[in-house]
Amino acid sequence: EGFLVAVTGEPGCGKTIFSIHFINQGIIDGDRCIYITTEESRESIVKQASQFGMDFGKAMEDGKLIIVDALMGREDRWSLKSLDMEALVEKIIEAKKELGYGRARIAIDSLSAFWLDRPAMARRYSYYLKKVLSKWSFTILAVSQYAITTAESFGWGIEHIADGIIRFRRALRGGELKRFVIIEKMRQTNHSRYLHEVDIRPGIGLVVLGRIERRVEDYKLPPDVIRRILEAKRKAEEIL
Template identity: 60%
Template sequence: MTVHIERLSTGVLGIDRMLAGGIPRGFFVAVVGEPGTGKTVFALHYAWQGIKDNDKVIYVTTEESRESIIKQAKMFNMDLDKAVDEGKAIIIDALLKSQNDEWSLEEVDVEALVNKVIEAKRKLGYGRSRLIIDSMSTFWLDKPAMARKYSYAVKRVLYRWDFTVLMTSQYAITTSSAFGWGLEHVADGIIRFGRKVVGGELKRYILVEKMRQTPHDLRVNYIDIKDGEGLVILGPANFSKEDLALPEDVKRRIRSANKDLGP
């Protein structure tokens, strides 16, 4: 018996192919990796594809201003400014507090985030919706032990609102590990972005570490980011998933943190 799964295109053809057509509707997907590896560009593709597919799009930016996100999108021929003006998308700015701005967060707080997202959803109206939170790490930078609790709270409340969610999370450059263990535990899928020096040249890559209900590609694939085009898949890399495995001491810290956090 074949079960039909509705999938949302990511806006990147090569990644859709890695995901058997896209992200299953209603999933919460963690997009993780070090700074500068392509997470935000991927999030912009996902948002722009939603606009083209007539989805309701809400983009929460915590590490760049709304204006910076709009400017970056235009570099890849994505007119988010126009989409906002036409009521197809809302960009919530959690970086710059702005007086008299309906779509700015006055404080970086998970409850305030959830309430503002629901308010934006009501404003955009009924229908299939895409939510991007870039990044979730901002909400627990000073309290990493709360990462799992906060991530679960966001998923539990927003699950009822027909969102298919991308939540980015920063990894430390020095350890290639997360600032707080939690987002990956509640996610239905994990897409990892990274970088590696090969033959003296910096290479960016993507790996789908997990995607429920999906026969996804298990290979590491090189990526590139091109002006006017955005993120493109170059093809499988000549190193394996095992080459990217976390060191044993990092794994021990993860297990210890999970034990301390409880169920």
């Protein structure tokens, strides 16, 4: 509670569904809930939630949830016309005032959309968001896309600012797509440090299947060691 938790991973790992679960649990617990969507429309999020038995439409009607659409550029009150960090913070505070007094949680899917054209600003924007919203005691789930080249979330900084990091991964096993999750960081919390396999099931959503005991990657030699072995082998073949 009161943390900013970064959720990172490649596309198709389950980050949006995880965010939907996070908000749905808040609705069940009586929290004031705000969902910021930058990559899907408001209607798409409501439809996706309904596929897993979560009625976001009713929650919105009952004044328990506000979905801010930052994709479609509409003129309605709960839309953002541009991906501007200050406008985002102002809209979140406006939504909280509309929802009323009480514990609140936010899912921002995705936060990295706000610095796509300037990834060097990621840390500054993340810090600004955390600094301003911490005064309102929000619990924030911030999705950040995974950068293949750096093995970190897109833009430098959010993982350093965040109180927690939940990383989703994917891999092919026997020709089948498998999804995994690991908690890499969670301040003030004794958490599992093991990789777990997850699955997305119709009518249910994200399901944790169990802990992964070992993977080939865990025993794979570092790239520099492999390079030296191959170089030594090449030189030996030249001598022969």
